[in-house]
Structure formats: structure tokens, C-alpha cells
Amino acid sequence: MEIIVVLVILGALAFFFIGIYNRLVTLRQRVKEAWADIDVQLKRRHDLIPNLIETVKGYATHESTVFQKVTEARAAAVAAGASATPAERAQAENMLTSALRSVFAVAENYPQLQAVQEFKDLSENLTATEDKIAFARRFYNGNVRDYNTSLQTFPTNVFRRHVRIQAGGVLRVGRCDRTRGAEGEVLARH
Amino acid sequence: MATADTSAARVSIYEAASANRWRTILLVTLFTALIAVLGYFVGEYFAPGGGLAALPIAFALSIGGALTSYFAGDKLILAQSQARELGPAEEPELRNIVEALAIGLGIPPPKIFVIEDSAPNAFATGRDPQHASIAVTRGLLDKLDRTELEGVIAHELSHVGNRDIRVMVLVTVLVGTVALLADWMWRSMFWTQGGRRDRDRGGGGAILAVIALALAVLTPIIATLIQLAVSRQREYLADASGALLTRYPPGLASALRKIASDKEPLEVANKATASLYIANPLKDAPAFFDHLFDTHPPIEERIKRLEAMT
Numbered sequence: 001m002e003i004i005v006v007l008v009i010l011g012a013l014a015f016f017f018i019g020i021y022n023r024l025v026t027l028r029q030r031v032k033e034a035w036a037d038i039d040v041q042l043k044r045r046h047d048l049i050p051n052l053i054e055t056v057k058g059y060a061t062h063e064s065t066v067f068q069k070v071t072e073a074r075a076a077a078v079a080a081g082a083s084a085t086p087a088e089r090a091q092a093e094n095m096l097t098s099a100l101r102s103v104f105a106v107a108e109n110y111p112q113l114q115a116v117q118e119f120k121d122l123s124e125n126l127t128a129t130e131d132k133i134a135f136a137r138r139f140y141n142g143n144v145r146d147y148n149t150s151l152q153t154f155p156t157n158v159f160r161r162h163v164r165i166q167a168g169g170v171l172r173v174g175r176c177d178r179t180r181g182a183e184g185e186v187l188a189r190h
Numbered sequence: 191m192a193t194a195d196t197s198a199a200r201v202s203i204y205e206a207a208s209a210n211r212w213r214t215i216l217l218v219t220l221f222t223a224l225i226a227v228l229g230y231f232v233g234e235y236f237a238p239g240g241g242l243a244a245l246p247i248a249f250a251l252s253i254g255g256a257l258t259s260y261f262a263g264d265k266l267i268l269a270q271s272q273a274r275e276l277g278p279a280e281e282p283e284l285r286n287i288v289e290a291l292a293i294g295l296g297i298p299p300p301k302i303f304v305i306e307d308s309a310p311n312a313f314a315t316g317r318d319p320q321h322a323s324i325a326v327t328r329g330l331l332d333k334l335d336r337t338e339l340e341g342v343i344a345h346e347l348s349h350v351g352n353r354d355i356r357v358m359v360l361v362t363v364l365v366g367t368v369a370l371l372a373d374w375m376w377r378s379m380f381w382t383q384g385g386r387r388d389r390d391r392g393g394g395g396a397i398l399a400v401i402a403l404a405l406a407v408l409t410p411i412i413a414t415l416i417q418l419a420v421s422r423q424r425e426y427l428a429d430a431s432g433a434l435l436t437r438y439p440p441g442l443a444s445a446l447r448k449i450a451s452d453k454e455p456l457e458v459a460n461k462a463t464a465s466l467y468i469a470n471p472l473k474d475a476p477a478f479f480d481h482l483f484d485t486h487p488p489i490e491e492r493i494k495r496l497e498a499m500t
Contacts, residue, residue, distance in 0.1 A: 030296075037293055128286035135294030138437075143296075 020156055027147040034140035041132045042081060042093060048129060049074050049100070052122045056103060059113040063106050066099075073099040100126075206427055210353040214360060218256045221364045225252035259363030260356075264315040264323055267362060267466065271313075271458045273303035273325040280304075284331060284339065288324060291344050294435050295351045300324045309456040310334065310449045313466040314346040315355050322350045327456065334445050341442025344432035345468055352431070354424050358466055366462040425468075425487055426495065433499055443496040450489040 053067050073096040080092035104123075113119055150156055229248025234241035259266075276285070285302060292299040300314070300322035310329040316322035324346050334342065349355055433439035449469045456471035464472050470486045 034296065037296075041293070124282060124286070128282075128290060131286065131290040132293050135290045135435075138435075139294050139296045 024147075024150060024156065027143070027150055030143045031140065031147050034136065034143045037136040038133065038140055039081070041129055041136050042077070045096075045126070045129045045133065046074060046078055046081075048122065048126055049096075052103065052119075052126065055116065055119050055122060056107055056110075056113060059110045059116075060106055066102050066106050070096070070099040070103055097130075206352040206354070206424070210357050213357050217357065217360050217364070221256065221360075222249065222252040225249075225255075255364060256360070259360050260317055263359035263363045264317065264321070264355075267315050267359065267463060268303055268323060268325060270460075271305055271325060271463060273305045273323075275323075276302045276304055281331065283336070284326070284343075287336070287340050287343050288347075291340065291347050291435060295347055297322075297347070297351055300347070300350060302326075304328060304331070305456075305458060307456055307458060308332070309454040309471065310452055311456050311459070311467045311469060311471050312342050312346055313463075313468065314349045315359055315466060316350065317356045317359065318353065319350050322355060324350075329452070329454075330449075333448055333452070337436075337438060337441035338445035338448065340436050341432060341438070341445045342468060344435040345428050345442060346432075348428040348431040348435065349424070352424070352428065354428065362462050362466060426492065429492055429496060430499070433496055439496040439499040443493045446489050446493055446496075 049070065053070060056063075057067060073092070077089075077092040077096045080089045084092065107113055107119070226245060226248045229244045229251070230241040233244025237243075278285075281302070281304070288302055289299045297319040300316065300319075301324070303323055303325035305311075305325055305327045307327045308329040310327055310333045312324065312326040312330055314322060314324050324343065326342070330339070330342065349358070429442060433442055436442070446469060456467070459467060459471035464470060465486070467486075469489060
């Protein structure tokens with residue numbers, strides 16, 4: 001009789017810990033997937049930039065320093081994507097963002113360029129991609145927050161050291177923050 | 191402060207999703223029971239003692255109805271609303287907004303449909319995030335700017351993420367069926383009154399007929415109340431989680447204001463599908479039943495709550 005009671009209690013405890021462990025693994029998996037989402041969108045942005053440069057170059061012929069900077073920033077961001085830590089990557093992507101901003105600032109001075117359909121399409125695509133990066137980052141940060149909260153609250157915090165699950169880091173990537181839309185409204189968010 | 195709010199709202203999204211699973215089960219059970227009772231009385235009415243024989247038919251009907259609405263309800267609703275699916279190159283701005291917000295919620299991008307009607311409105315439908323669709327009217331695309339459109343799409347995607355859509359599809363199709371059956375029963379009783387019933391039956395038959403009559407009258411009312419009970423609170427929640435997604439509550443607030451001030455009713459909407467939309471598309475609620483039968487919370491209240499968030 002007593003053995004049965006002990007067994008039942010041990011069984012319940014085992015299920016309890018398995019449940020917590022599985023929840024943590026699920027949350028960590030969500031963090032990883034969310035990170036992969038960001039990766040996809042950052043790559044998409046890298047892929048759009050050469051086309052943008054080619055299009056703008058055809059009209060803005062005297063702005064080679066700006067193009068140089070963007071090309072370098074892009075190369076650095078691509079390289080960081082292959083090896084660097086999230087923090088270094090965020091820095092490289094932010095450099096790219098500010099370089100892109102100067103390209104669009106330059107493009108403002110060429111009304112002919114503004115009228116080209118290809119440039120319009122590229123701008124809409126780039127805006128959309130940056131939106132997607134922003135939302136992917138938000139989703140990632142939300143997941144990291146959930147994961148960290150569950151790591152730091154009772155009962156997980158008690159035996160966390162024994163299961164070797166680490167907290168995730170929050171990512172900050174700025175956006176190009178250009179004016180957009182026909183009315184030219186600026187989106188002030190964050 | 192902001193962090194606390196955010197995590198509270200995130201938690202409430204997960205809670206809503208699991209509450210909706212229970213609601214789905216409850217709804218299908220209630221519906222089956224309702225049809226069974228209805229079937230029993232219909233059977234008793236047409237042939238005394240035939241109520242039990244009608245039960246298997248009633249069960250088959252209700253299970254068939256539930257399965258149909260689970261697997262094809264979204265297609266029925268979209269077809270009924272004359273929605274057309276967008277091709278990959280159409281409305282790139284709308285598609286970009288939908289895709290970006292879907293990433294923010296961590297769900298696959300839903301299919302996008304357009305209803306060619308100038309009244310601004312939108313709804314989401316489907317059985318889960320993997321089988322979801324969003325429909326917007328032409329008027330919504332024409333009258334709203336980008337931030338407002340983002341607010342509306344975020345509201346609709348929250349319904350998808352919360353699993354509201356499955357409950358709403360079941361409610362719409364099942365309640366539609368119940369209303370249809372009750373309507374049919376009511377008519378058949380009206381037309382046979384004074385005929386066979388008075389000749390063949392004594393007092394017991396009359397009592398059954400009264401109960402059947404009461405059921406026929408009450409059923410659509412009960413069904414409507416179920417529908418309303420599950421739909422009002424969720425609009426507030428979808429507003430809140432939509433605003434959390436865009437981080438810009440004024441976008442949705444101003445969209446709601448534009449939609450509310452538009453006086454034109456949406457032609458393709460009807461009483462069954464009205465509660466799917468982001469704002470009541472019928473615009474003709476009778477004053478007396480205003481609050482009992484409202485499919486949506488008052489828009490001023492929703493705007494007020496959105497404005498309180500900033």
C-alpha cells in the first residue's frame with residue numbers, strides 16, 4: 001500500500017518535471033524559429049540592395065561615395081550574417097540601415113528617378129522587407145521574453161542550473177525610417 | 191509599465207486560444223443537443239411516438255453540419271460574401287502588410303480575398319492559422335491609408351491567432367442551419383394547423399405541438415444569443431492584440447471611425463455573417479433590440495479603449 005503511494009507521488013513528480021522541461025524546450029525552439037524568420041528577411045534585404053544601387057546609379061551619376069558606403073555596409077552585413085554574434089550582426093545591419101537611408105536621401109534629389117517604376121517597386125519592396133524585419137524582430141523579442149520569464153519564475157528558477165538552458169538575448173535592429181506612402185506620412189513607432 | 195502590459199496581452203492571446211478550443215467543443219455539443227431535441231419534437235409532431243425514430247436522423251444531420259462547417263465553412267462564407275482571391279501580383283501593398291503582420295504574430299500568411307463593394311469592412315475566416323483567409327472590401331482599400339489598413343489587418347490576424355475564426359465559422363454555419371430548420375418547422379406547422387393534428391390527437395398532442403412551437407420560436411433566439419455571447423468580448427480582445435501587434439493603436443482607432451461614419455451597408459453581408467466583420471456591416475439595427483442583438487460592441491467604446499492605450 002505504502003509502496004503504491006510512494007510510487008504515485010514519484011510518478012506525479014516525474015510528470016511535473018517532464019512537463020516543465022518540455023515547456024522550456026518548446027519555448028526555446030520558438031525562439032530559434034523566430035530567429036530564423038529574421039534571418040530570411042535580412043537576407044531578402046541584402047538581395048534587394050544591388051538592384052537598388054544599379055537603378056539609382058543610372059540617374060545619380062555623381063554620388064559614388066554613397067554607393068561605395070552601401071556596398072561596403074552590405075558586404076559587412078552579409079559577412080556578419082555568416083559568423084558573427086547577434087550583437088555584432090545587429091550592429092552591421094544598423095550600419096547598413098543608415099547607409100541605405102543616405103541612398104534614399106540622395107534619390108530625393110533626382111525627380112526623374114522617383115518617377116521610374118522599377119525604383120518605385122524596389123522602394124515598396126524594401127519598405128515591406130524592413131517592415132517584415134521589424135515584425136520578425138518583435139516576434140523574436142516576444143518569444144525571448146516569454147522564454148526568459150519562464151526561466152526566471154518559480155518553479156523553473158529553482159532547478160534551472162541543473163538543466164543547462166540559457167536565457168536568450170533581445171535583438172535591436174533599427175529601420176530605415178524613410179517617409180512612405182503617397183501622403184508621405186512618417187511612421188513613428190517603437 | 192509598457193513591458194507589463196505587453197506580456198499581459200500576450201498571455202491573454204494564449205488564454206484566448208485555449209478558451210476557444212473549449213468553446214468549440216461546447217458549441218458543437220450544444221448544437222447537437224439542440225438539433226436532437228428539435229428532431230425529437232418534429233418526429234413526435236408528424237407521427238406520435240416517432241420522436242425516437244427521428245433522433246438518429248437528427249444526430250446525422252447535426253454531425254454532418256458540424257463536419258461541413260469545420261472543413262468547408264470558410265469556403266461557404268467566402269462564396270456567400272462574393273469574395274475573390276487575389277492573384278500574387280495584385281494589391282502588393284495589402285499583401286506586404288498582411289505578410290509583415292503575419293510574421294509579427296508568428297503565423298503563416300493567410301489567403302487574401304477582395305469583396306468588390308464600396309462599403310469599407312473586413313473579416314477573417316478559416317479553421318486554424320494554416321487554413322485561414324482574410325477578406326477586405328474594395329471600399330476599405332480605397333478609403334483607408336496604410337496605418338489604418340495595418341490596424342484593421344492586425345485586428346483580423348489576431349482573430350486568426352486567437353483561433354476565434356474556427357468558433358466563428360462554426361457559429362455562423364451552425365446557427366444559420368438552426369435558423370433555417372426552425373424557420374422551416376414554423377412554416378410547416380402553420381400550414382398544417384387545423385388539419386391532421388386536431389383530428390388525430392388528443393390533449394397530449396396539443397401540448398407537444400405547443401412545446402414544438404415554443405422551440406421553433408425560441409431556437410433562433412437562443413442561437414443568436416450564443417452567437418452574440420461569443421462575439422462581443424472577442425472584438426475588444428482582437429482590438430487590443432491587434433494594437434499590440436502594430437504598436438500603433440491610433441491606426442485602428444481612426445480606421446474604426448472611418449468605417450463607422452460610412453453610412454453605406456455592405457450588400458453581401460446578412461444576419462448570419464454580420465458578426466464576422468470588424469464592424470457591423472448591416473447598419474440597420476432596430477432601436478428596441480439595440481443592445482440585446484448587437485453583434486458588435488459600440489464602436490465609440492472600442493475607439494475609447496484604443497485611445498486609452500496610448
